[in-house]
Amino acid sequence: MATDITHEVSVIEGKPTLKEIDATIIKPMDEMPNIKFYIAIGFTLTLLLIGVISLGMAFYRGLGLWGVNNPVGWGFAIINFVFWVGIGHAGTLISAILFLFRQKWRTGIARFAEGMTIFAVMTAGLFPLIHVGRPWLDGYLMPHPNQHNLWVNFTSPLLWDVFAVSTYFTVSFVFWYMGLVPDFATMRDRLKNSTIVSKVKKTIYSVLSLGWRFSNRHWSHYEMMYLVLAGFATPLVLSVHTIVSFDFAVSIVPGWHTTIFPPYFVAGAVFSGFAMVQNALIIIRKVFNMEHIVTLDTLEKMNKVIIVTGMMVGYAYGMEFFIAWYSGHEVESFAFLNRAFGPYTWAYWIMVSCNVIFPQFFWIKKLRRNIPFMFVVAVLVNVGMWFERFVITVTSLSRDYLPSSWAYYVPTIYDIGLLIGSFGFFFTLLLLFTRTMPVISIAEVKSVVAGSQPTRHKLGHHEEDEHNG
Amino acid sequence: MDNKILHSVTAIFHTPDDIIKAAKAVVKAGYKKFDVHTPYPVHGMDQAMKLKRSPLGYFAFALGVIGATLGLLLMYWTMTVDYPLNIGGKPTFPLPAFVPVTFEITVLLASVATVVSMIVIFFKFPNNSHPLHDTEYMKQVSSDKYGLTIEAADPNFDFEKVKDFLSKIGGTNVEAIYYDNDEINSKLTLLEPKFLTGLAVISVLVITITYFSLNKLMFMQPFNWMMDQQKITAMKVSTFFDDGFSMRLPVEGTVARGFKPYPYPDSVELASRVLVNPLEFSDVNLENGKRKYNTFCSPCHDYHGNGVARLNGQFPNPPSLHTDKVREWSDGHLYHIITVGQNTMPSYDKQLTQEEKWQVILYVRALQRALNAQEGDLQ
Structure with a gap:
């Protein structure tokens, strides 16, 4: 069948009018939440409560409650940190990198993915603050003049983490907020000053929209700003997980001291992040009737990204073994053999099957477009990616140098409570987000609906116009 | 309109x-x-x-x-x-x-x-x-x-x-x-009472939060049982013993490890006859002796043993170490003086170990030789 390649296929299904788009996306903010929402948030708050109790106990009794021992000094806290930072990376990839590549299918999912980035980084940021052991001294993580004449060590990867994660959070937040400004203005103008509630809402939206008035003189700067921010966020997102991987790679522990870590970590981060975004979007589009905006095609494209990054991760697993053998380094070879066939063999093979084997089903188009199936695979991907961090952290440390000091790491109930709590924290924020802000960018979706751009652009003059300015 | x-x-x-x-x-x-x-x-x-x-x-x-x-x-x-x-x-x-x-x-x-x-x-x-x-x-x-x-x-x-x-x-x-x-x-001015009140409230809030976070929060500890353990730290009074000391005095006549009591506290003659310097002239011994001499001896005896004190008359100047009398004293005699003291010079037994005393003596001998060099020294 010959397709007309001069016409770009719209990423939004059907032909919704601009007013319908407003109504669909703003609907959750206009009405009171239903019972399902209360059940959902009740569930996530319960998870959060479990986390708060575990954390409170850890603060009150000390970190001895955790399973960390000598030599496994890095346990769940760092695993969760790396896991959650990784989840965040998909959002920036969708909002910044796909923006630079002019991938229009990102418009439907970018806002939600950015929101997930922010919440994931917030969740991740909790763990360094917790696992320093004395959280009341966290202020010293940031360099500031103090009476001890004490500065931070700028050559430590752990300090780079502080800067990378805080910069990543700030820039993602600014990116997200700037995208929200026109949408807040739209929401502001829809409200009538009739009731007290709408007056309060209008005041809030007015303040948040900064007085945006859709002027093209503003759009012109706004689009340039968006391009600049995307340009900054792209290397930033790569740097963040690179620096996180330096926490391991800069040390000399066998199994950690490898140069493949930065690209391997970044690929893994995008992999798990996409799986998480895909999971959440499947629920959101169903609950809020947004199937025509977050289309099946979009989900299929995300599955393609999952399979690509999953194979990158699989390649890294293989390459680690190859280098361990090729280097002829006895300790290195032992570290990797121990990883696959040692006491943590169960964790290793959970990781390999979830991350490398299950995503291969996405080669089949029918499965790639089957929503319940892709949901399950994405859940498994996240299980696998969590176990990847577990395997890297724990297997290397539990059998490091002296066989006499080897020890088996077993997480305690407080470790697991903290992990559960982190999911509660993340999903509570996400649920609140869906009720308070447009989860899909109204302005961006409008700009890609069929018939929303001047007709002459459909005749292939797009490139020319883009560069004439 | x-x-x-x-x-x-x-x-x-x-x-x-x-x-x-x-x-x-x-x-x-x-x-x-x-x-x-x-x-x-x-x-x-x-x-x-x-x-x-x-x-x-x-x-x-x-x-x-x-x-x-x-x-x-x-x-x-x-x-x-x-x-x-x-x-x-x-x-x-x-x-x-x-x-x-x-x-x-x-x-x-x-x-x-x-x-x-x-x-x-x-x-x-x-x-x-x-x-x-x-x-x-x-x-x-x-x-x-x-x-x-x-x-x-x-x-x-x-x-x-x-x-x-x-x-x-x-x-x-x-x-x-x-x-x-x-x-x-409507002309908004800076002196608008609402604005000023708001400003005042915000300033008070910011100041309070800053004060508490910098001065209190950063020093607050949710638990302190690692810091305050059940033990007596330095300068704390013991309630367990009547005399208030947490540490007991050793039994009379106890000798510390590696320490030999000075056997001739009353007899300089015996000391000068019996005691022999066990150390030899070496860089390490002289270097160490010089350090100890400069720390403990030089305030009165001067860096070169001239007896020109840096104390500006607050303490009587000792005689020079370069007199014939002192040069002819045996090492044991000097050892006795350092250990027991002489005239206004107090004992340095507590400040110097036995080895250090001998090192100081070696250094004093080197100083003496420097001012009274013999012709053969040049060869």
Whole structure:
């Protein structure tokens, strides 16, 4: 069948009018939440409560409650940190990198993915603050003049983490907020000053929209700003997980001291992040009737990204073994053999099957477009990616140098409570987000609906116009 | 209506094609102060309005350079100048290790400051009192219509002509937008009581929070049982023993490990006859002896044993160590004096170990020899 390649296929299904788009996306903010929402948030708050109790106990009794021992000094806290930072990376990839590549299918999912980035980084940021052991001294993580004449060590990867994660959070937040400004203005103008509630809402939206008035003189700067921010966020997102991987790679522990870590970590981060975004979007589009905006095609494209990054991760697993053998380094070879066939063999093979084997089903188009199936695979991907961090952290440390000091790491109930709590924290924020802000960018979706751009652009003059300015 | 000040005339267009055409027509008619309002950026509008390319990219570049410089300066000053740390013998200005933080600070400053400068300098936001706000026009262009306004401030502005012109190029709902008189006439001043009260409340809050977080919160400890253990630390009174000491005195006659009591405290003759210096002249012994001599002996005896004290007469000057009498004293005699003291000189038994005493004696001998060198020494 010959397709007309001069016409770009719209990423939004059907032909919704601009007013319908407003109504669909703003609907959750206009009405009171239903019972399902209360059940959902009740569930996530319960998870959060479990986390708060575990954390409170850890603060009150000390970190001895955790399973960390000598030599496994890095346990769940760092695993969760790396896991959650990784989840965040998909959002920036969708909002910044796909923006630079002019991938229009990102418009439907970018806002939600950015929101997930922010919440994931917030969740991740909790763990360094917790696992320093004395959280009341966290202020010293940031360099500031103090009476001890004490500065931070700028050559430590752990300090780079502080800067990378805080910069990543700030820039993602600014990116997200700037995208929200026109949408807040739209929401502001829809409200009538009739009731007290709408007056309060209008005041809030007015303040948040900064007085945006859709002027093209503003759009012109706004689009340039968006391009600049995307340009900054792209290397930033790569740097963040690179620096996180330096926490391991800069040390000399066998199994950690490898140069493949930065690209391997970044690929893994995008992999798990996409799986998480895909999971959440499947629920959101169903609950809020947004199937025509977050289309099946979009989900299929995300599955393609999952399979690509999953194979990158699989390649890294293989390459680690190859280098361990090729280097002829006895300790290195032992570290990797121990990883696959040692006491943590169960964790290793959970990781390999979830991350490398299950995503291969996405080669089949029918499965790639089957929503319940892709949901399950994405859940498994996240299980696998969590176990990847577990395997890297724990297997290397539990059998490091002296066989006499080897020890088996077993997480305690407080470790697991903290992990559960982190999911509660993340999903509570996400649920609140869906009720308070447009989860899909109204302005961006409008700009890609069929018939929303001047007709002459459909005749292939797009490139020319883009560069004439 | 008459006393209201006109801000602009607005018109609504229904398709993106119409609004592009209208913008081109407005430019052609020579209007300068006009604007197009669209619910999303319409492609090709910048060209139609003849807008210049936004200079924000250059802003971002300049701010990035500033960020990189500031970041590097911060690290250079803290790690190289203010408190140089020796980390594994590596240089105190390790440029490669500074790259990640420099990059992060560059990105942070460049992106945040670009956005802030866009909002504040280019948009003059936040501005919720613009006359276009809360008009029917704004409600339409924020949702699904495309609007065009020509401002009254334009030099070619003529109310009737503009209205006709906008209708002619296809605009519907042609409307005049007026300034809100109440808003114009209400002069906000810095001395507004509400503003001052708000300012005061915010300042008090900020000061309180800052005070507590810097002075209390940072020193607060949720648990202290690692710090306050059940043991007696230095200078604490014991409630267990009657005399208040937590540590018991050793049994009478106890001798510390590696310590030999001085056997001849009463007899200098015996000491000078029996004691022999067990050490030999060597660099280590002389070096150590010199250090101890300079610390303990030189305040009275002077660095070279001349007996010219640095104490400015607060303590009687001792005789020179270079007299024949002292030179002829045996090492044992000197050892006895250092251990027991002589005349006004107190005992240095507590300050110097036995080995150190002998080292000091070696050094004193070297000093004596230096002033009374023999001809053979030159060979």
